[in-house]
Amino acid sequence: MTSLDPAPNKTWELSLYELQRKPQEVITDSTEIAVSPRSLHSELMCPICLDMLKKTMTTKECLHRFCSDCIVTALRSGNKECPTCRKKLVSKRSLRADPNFDLLISKIYPSREEYEAIQEKVMAKFNQTQSQQALVNSINEGIKLQSQNRPQRFRTKGGGGGGGGGGNGNGAANVAAPPAPGAPTAVGRNASNQMHVHDTASNDSNSNTNSIDRENRDPGHSGTSAASAITSASNAAPSSSANSGASTSATRMQVDDASNPPSVRSTPSPVPSNSSSSKPKRAMSVLTSERSEESESDSQMDCRTEGDSNIDTEGEGNGELGINDEIELVFKPHPTEMSADNQLIRALKENCVRYIKTTANATVDHLSKYLAMRLTLDLGADLPEACRVLNFCIYVAPQPQQLVILNGNQTLHQVNDKFWKVNKPMEMYYSWKKT
Amino acid sequence: MERRVKLKTINPHITCKICGGYFIDATTVTECLHTFCKSCLVKHLEEKKTCPTCDNIIHQSHPLQYISFDRTMQDIVYKLVPKLQEDESRRERDFYKSRNMPCPKDITQNHEDDNEKVMDAHAESDFHRLDEQVNVCLECISNNFKNLQRRFIRCSSQATITHLKKLVAKKILNGIEKYREIDILCNEELLGKDHTLKFVYVTRWRFRDPPLRLQFRPRVEL
Numbered sequence: 305m306t307s308l309d310p311a312p313n314k315t316w317e318l319s320l321y322e323l324q325r326k327p328q329e330v331i332t333d334s335t336e337i338a339v340s341p342r343s344l345h346s347e348l349m350c351p352i353c354l355d356m357l358k359k360t361m362t363t364k365e366c367l368h369r370f371c372s373d374c375i376v377t378a379l380r381s382g383n384k385e386c387p388t389c390r391k392k393l394v395s396k397r398s399l400r401a402d403p404n405f406d407l408l409i410s411k412i413y414p415s416r417e418e419y420e421a422i423q424e425k426v427m428a429k430f431n432q433t434q435s436q437q438a439l440v441n442s443i444n445e446g447i448k449l450q451s452q453n454r455p456q457r458f459r460t461k462g463g464g465g466g467g468g469g470g471g472n473g474n475g476a477a478n479v480a481a482p483p484a485p486g487a488p489t490a491v492g493r494n495a496s497n498q499m500h501v502h503d504t505a506s507n508d509s510n511s512n513t514n515s516i517d518r519e520n521r522d523p524g525h526s527g528t529s530a531a532s533a534i535t536s537a538s539n540a541a542p543s544s545s546a547n548s549g550a551s552t553s554a555t556r557m558q559v560d561d562a563s564n565p566p567s568v569r570s571t572p573s574p575v576p577s578n579s580s581s582s583k584p585k586r587a588m589s590v591l592t593s594e595r596s597e598e599s600e601s602d603s604q605m606d607c608r609t610e611g612d613s614n615i616d617t618e619g620e621g622n623g624e625l626g627i628n629d630e631i632e633l634v635f636k637p638h639p640t641e642m643s644a645d646n647q648l649i650r651a652l653k654e655n656c657v658r659y660i661k662t663t664a665n666a667t668v669d670h671l672s673k674y675l676a677m678r679l680t681l682d683l684g685a686d687l688p689e690a691c692r693v694l695n696f697c698i699y700v701a702p703q704p705q706q707l708v709i710l711n712g713n714q715t716l717h718q719v720n721d722k723f724w725k726v727n728k729p730m731e732m733y734y735s736w737k738k739t
Numbered sequence: 740m741e742r743r744v745k746l747k748t749i750n751p752h753i754t755c756k757i758c759g760g761y762f763i764d765a766t767t768v769t770e771c772l773h774t775f776c777k778s779c780l781v782k783h784l785e786e787k788k789t790c791p792t793c794d795n796i797i798h799q800s801h802p803l804q805y806i807s808f809d810r811t812m813q814d815i816v817y818k819l820v821p822k823l824q825e826d827e828s829r830r831e832r833d834f835y836k837s838r839n840m841p842c843p844k845d846i847t848q849n850h851e852d853d854n855e856k857v858m859d860a861h862a863e864s865d866f867h868r869l870d871e872q873v874n875v876c877l878e879c880i881s882n883n884f885k886n887l888q889r890r891f892i893r894c895s896s897q898a899t900i901t902h903l904k905k906l907v908a909k910k911i912l913n914g915i916e917k918y919r920e921i922d923i924l925c926n927e928e929l930l931g932k933d934h935t936l937k938f939v940y941v942t943r944w945r946f947r948d949p950p951l952r953l954q955f956r957p958r959v960e961l
Contacts, residue, residue: 316803319843321834322778327760328823331746337819339744347815364769367809400772408752408815412744 339412341422348409350374351388356419357409360402365391369402631716631730633660635675638699638707638735659729664717668710672696675734699733700724707733746820753816755779757791761823762816767809771795774812870895873936874950877907880924881956884911891950896937900930907955924954 350357352374359372368388370378378387379395386393393399413419635658658678660671675696699707702723710719716730724730754761757779764777773792775783783791784802797805817824835842875892879885887910894902900923908918923930925943936951944951 316777316781316806318778318781320838320840321831322764324834325763325776325778326830327755327758327776328763328820328827330750330754330760331820332750335746337744337746337821339819343818344815347811347818362772367767367769367807367811369811400770402772404752404772404774408749411749411752 341413341419344412348412352378356413357405360405360409361399362402362405363391363393364398364400365393369405372401375399630661631664631720633662633671633716634658634729634731635660636731636733638697638733662716664720665715667713667715668698668719669712671698671716671732672712672734696734699735701731701733749819753812753819757783761820762813763827765809765813765816766806767812768797769805769807770797774809777808780806867895867897870897871937872896873898873940875903875936876950876952877903878952878954879956880954883957884955887911894936896935896940898936899932900934900936900939901932903936903953904932904955920958922956922958924956925951927954 348356350369350371352370355371357369357371360369361372361375362369363386366386366389368386370387375387376396379393384394385391637656658675660674698710700710700719700723701707708723720730755763755774755776757775760776762774762776765774766777766780767774768780768790771790771793773790775791780791781803784797784806788799788802789796832842872893873896875894877887877890877892879887887907892903892906901918903923904918904921905915907921907923909915912920925939928943930939930953939953940951
């Protein structure tokens with residue numbers, strides 16, 4: 305029984321149909337209806353004693369009905385709320401006797417003793433059937449588990465990623481032999497235990513099947529879902545433009561905050577001093593990380609990375625900075641000026657789309673210089689000689705197919721307020737101009 | 740098991756005293772527990788302030804605040820009287836159809852559907868940005884694989900080892916479907932495919948400095 309009683313101050317407005325509704329004709333011939341105890345059980349049952357209502361008492365606030373003795377006992381034991389919906393129910397003064405309901409019950413079931421006799425007969429039959437079914441289920445489950453155990457053991461020996469511990473779930477669970485059938489209670493308990501084991505085994509096989517189906521059905525989709533959970537410092541640019549849209553936030557790159565002069569800040573930062581002290585640490589960490597990418601064998605640099613970083617401080621600072629100061633960008637080549645036959649695009653290949661997460665106080669000039677430096681580092685010897693000195697124009701796309709060139713000293717915060725306004729990574733385009 | 744009852748004997752308890760028909764949208768006066776149809780009772784209370792059955796005053800100025808939907812009684816009526824619910828629904832739809840108006844219940848249904856669409860769209864755009872983030876360094880400990888060009892990753896702590904395997908497979912093996920050929924270890928200990936990075940960090944890297952250092956290698960058949 306689900307109760308969705310309206311609030312006390314709800315307006316009782318009538319719809320057009322209700323204003324002119326005709327009454328439903330009452331059936332006055334000798335029509336008989338077959339009343340099954342099961343069908344009306346939820347309406348005529350006391351939720352406290354789970355038996356038919358006796359001397360019905362109804363709560364005024366929510367119109368839930370209980371036996372008189374049951375609700376009085378419940379209120380006396382200190383529960384000052386409706387047992388069904390927990391609305392406030394202070395005392396017996398919030399209850400009303402419901403003689404109409406009692407009369408209705410007496411018309412449906414004239415003899416209460418007869419009703420109770422039927423109930424007992426049903427329960428006895430149910431218990432007998434349940435006992436036999438439990439025994440049969442127990443035997444079947446035992447046979448199934450025995451047959452499943454042999455292939456799993458063979459597979460465990462032959463292959464799989466076992467060994468080393470670490471919480472690996474590849475090992476098969478040991479299944480005990482089914483016990484001999486005994487008393488009905490004991491049989492029921494054993495059956496439930498074996499059912500639990502069987503569910504575990506079937507869950508494992510189900511997950512394996514689902515994994516295989518997912519791989520076979522749509523490899524691209526699983527790639528997208530995997531990419532959406534991972535933020536990486538590497539470039540991940542799918543070859544087609546549709547995929548690049550789907551993985552807009554797949555990878556991010558931290559832009560060095562040290563390159564941002566303090567005088568550029570237009571508004572004083574509301575971040576407290578603890579978080580502001582963590583920013584130089586993170587900047588140093590990024591610097592060290594980038595340096596260690598170039599010389600991976602330098603273990604001393606790795607130690608410095610470990611020493612400089614502190615995940616707790618960084619977590620706190622990142623949480624606060626993420627709300628106020630950080631912004632995400634998606635950098636794409638200009639569709640017309642940087643077409644497929646451009647030298648730089650050919651050299652970049654699939655790395656022409658870049659994903660950046662940086663402070664909102666950075667300016668467009670910072671982005672241009674960052675792109676120049678980054679592409680020089682990435683391409684290295686592959687870069688043609690004529691492109692060694694790079695300069696970029698930065699565009700933003702407020703509408704599709706509409707590109708607005710940006711002024712060099714605008715901050716990303718101003719660009720976001722003026723052109724973007726959507727809670728998504730800002731799409732920007734770069735084009736190359738020769739010095 | 741079933742009991743046959745004449746509807747004639749039950750009718751006095753499930754009919755509205757105002758209109759003489761069966762209860763439709765049964766509404767009960769909470770003070771005296773007398774039940775009527777919703778439309779009949781609301782019309783009655785617009786003119787009078789008393790209960791139609793017992794003539795007791797419900798409230799001097801706001802009697803509508805002391806009546807309530809009686810869903811239990813309505814369910815009983817719908818179950819006892821055959822075809823009453825279908826007939827009432829059909830009458831309502833025919834009424835609105837004859838006037839070329841949308842049925843209010845259908846409007847409510849469509850409104851709920853619209854809410855679901857908006858929620859779905861919003862759910863898609865999260866991309867785990869607001870999750871707790873974890874810093875990871877992925878290193879290769881085998882000669883058969885080349886190192887990742889960029890080893891440092893910052894991702895949601897809810898990402899699992901399978902996600903990292905797929906990333907490594909995409910970067911090194913040129914195919915995300917080959918992620919099963921990779922093992923990922925921490926402190927030279929093999930990690931399960933469903934472990935989240937939060938779990939790995941808390942259980943194996945709690946007292947060490949970030950980033951969480953993980954190693955990958957080709958899968959070893961035991």
